[in-house]
Amino acid sequence: MEDQCRVLAAAVETLDDVFYVYDADGKLAYWNARLNELFDLTDSELSGTAPTEFFVADDRAAVEAAIDEVFESGQTSVEARAETTEGVVTFELSGRLLTGDDGTVQGFSGVGRDITDRREREWHLQRQNERLTEFADLLAHDLRTPLAVTSGHLELAAKELSPERIDAARDGLERLEAIIDDMRTATREGALATEEQAVNIADVATTAWNHVETGSAVLEPPPPILVEADPKRLLRLFENIFVNAVTHGPERGERASGEDREAGTTDITVRLVPTADGFAVEDDGRGIDPDDREWVFEPGASQAADGTGFGLYIVRTIAEAHGWTVRATAAEHGGARFEFDIDADTAC
Structure with missing residues (x-):
């Protein structure tokens, strides 16, 4: 015994x-x-x-x-x-x-x-389900307008064979395609980031900059910042951040003088900077009104006529999938600044 x-x-x-x-x-x-x-x-x-x-x-x-x-x-x-x-x-x-x-x-x-890990997985699943519900509500609202406009222009184009009408219809279809693409991306990013590896953020940011239409905007050469992340999702995060910066930058000639414009002064400069808690992306554009700094991350939030309203929502979703947080604030020169706080266990 x-x-x-x-x-x-x-x-x-x-x-x-x-x-x-x-x-x-x-x-x-x-x-x-x-x-x-x-x-x-x-x-x-x-x-x-x-x-x-x-x-x-x-x-x-x-x-x-x-x-x-x-x-x-x-x-x-x-x-x-x-x-x-x-x-x-x-x-x-x-x-x-x-x-x-x-x-x-x-x-x-x-x-x-x-059961900490199990509860975290359940939390992410719940968040994903909540996002899917949001998308179901937004789908009817956001797709109805461009579809109605496109249908109307196509009916008129069929009668008049007007190139302007056809171009307007094409614009409506392109906007519809952009909305669908962003909604699909946001749904995918709702899952956990499962392919994390050591990533140099500078390399991903530079690649993302080359993927988007930046016009005369400039990305300052970013410093090396190493994190554990899913490179594909991180690429999408930077693409959306950069599109937001360029889209909401100053109108042509809004800031620059006539001499500066003739000299080829850029409309906006974007910077990637390391911080004590992770990294930040900032620009010297218009910035974000303090009252809108939380709202801009909501699905469907957009102040641009051709925006889908999902860009920064996807940024936040990807950040959360990595266990990060993101907040909007003011940059040193008055533009927008997005600060990403990385969990201590995530950084290399």
Whole structure:
């Protein structure tokens, strides 16, 4: 019997999960070494600890309710977050009542399983489903207008054979194609970025600049910035950022004097700069009104006549798929600045 107890104790120590036993007073009586590792506490510090002491304040009420439940019904299950040596961990906690041969309650035992990754995947899936719902609502609204305009022009063109009417119809179809393309991209980017690798942002940004119509705008040679990212999605992110900068830059001659225009002064300059938390893309264009800096990331948000309204929404979606955040603010020279904060575990 003694040998069996030693084998059982050794088996419990091999678990990746936390194993615990609480006495009838709800005090910690037995545990495996995983609990010591996660909270960096000695056996003497852990002995007699109440269950709620391990978890964040917002989740303690749920843990207390679970303890009441296990003593009333014999079993329980609850999720709670704790600050550990491995960061904030979401635990799935189980509990089963322990009784003696005479039915006397002796306490309860259970297992704490780390479900942080599972909850993160579920969160991303929920976000993706929410985006799909948004697209279903936007589809009817955004596609109805260009389709109606195109149909009208084509009917007139069939009667008049007017080149102007045909060109207008072609413009409507091109806008419709752009909307559909952006919607498909946004749907794809709603999934997790699963092909991450070491990427030099400067190389991706330079390639993206060459992919878009930039006119006389200039991209300053970007410095090397290394991150772990999906290069294809990062390319799309920069393409949309650059299109936004060029599209919402100053009108021709809006800033430059006559002499500057004759000398070939560029309409806008775009810069990629490293920051303490990641990187930023800024320009010296018109900038974004402070009241609109959150709105510009919403699906369908556009102030350009030929814009689809999905460009910056896709930028935010790709950033979130990498675990990053993005915010719009003002650049040093009054233009727009988009700051990307990268999780510490993401940067190389």
